[in-house]
Amino acid sequence: GGSSWVTPSLNGERPLQSEPTDRLCATAHVSSARNIPEVFPLPFVLPPLKKRRPRGKPSSALGRSTAARQPLAPGSVRLCCESAARHAVPQGITWVLVYRTDKYKRLKAEVEKQSKKLEKKKETITESAGRQQKKKIERQEEKLKNNNRDLSMVRMKSMFAIGFCFTALMGMFNSIFDGRVVAKLPFIPLSYIQGLSHRNLLGEDYTDCSFIFLYILCTMSIRQNIQKMLGLAPSRAATKQAGGFLGPPPQAGKFS
């Protein structure tokens, strides 16, 4: 666990070690040696990041003082990789336990078929449609609602597992990355986002990024894409009809 940010000396003496990087590396070494319980261990080991000296002038283009800059924790790529892996692994496990079962597949196919049928019917119906047609559509909506409810019950297991993993991850990342600059933002966020992007960080340099902001962005992008790639996301028709059950249905006005 030696420092890889050693400044070589010119005259062959023992190389000097600059304090801030030494402290940074020591901190990184300590944090990796901490006995933080791995609630959801990765099936592979991420290699430690190799560090280079920072190039050029950091941040001064933004007109801010860099005198009190915090050292950058070697975490942005690692955080992103761990976030991606830890979203993929629970999704994979819930795929095995829930999504692969015949009951789930049958229910999902039924919901999608009914949603598409209902959507087509709603598109073709006119305001002067007969009472019978409206009743038929209401019956179909009721049937779809019941199927959606059954599907949600089956999905509940996977939701619990993912929620548990998410909470455990947050605790773990908090203990490793809290108060440390994980990345540099190439922009200054809006004031109401700074509370998230600069959370628990010292100094006034709002291009310093805390782990929570990057983690949320990773969650928004990676989880959705993994769900779509694995075919676990509900179809658009099903989402639209389910949204109609929570709020006013899209064509309620037509039937009033």
Add this chain to the structure above:
Amino acid sequence: MSGARRREEPPHAQQHALANGGGAGPRGSVWGKALRSDSAWHDKDEFLDVIYWFRQIIAVILGVIWGVVPLKGFVGIAIFCLINAGVLYLYFSSFRQIDEEEYGGTWELTKEGFMTSFALFLVVWIIFYTAIHYD
């Protein structure tokens, strides 16, 4: 004889389906359809999926370029939004010439996968910018 005829039919049927850009083919045929301006989309969801994944690809490419150059500030975000929306609009209106009303209007097509692609763009941009210029 009938066995031979039966054996001949599936390849013809398959070729016919592929020539028409028929529905349930492998992933390769979906992307093949996406890159041809004359193919028809029988399943709306399939076309919307293509729009979605195109957005993600554009987000990754622009995130890498913006991080390497580097392009900073809200100008970078604004240009990303313009390119993302503009390229896809040109794709579905000029190249594919589809009827937007079939898919719920231009707005529905524009917002398909936009937030996810924006989040992905930010992640890639931040990581490349940090890794190349600070790490």
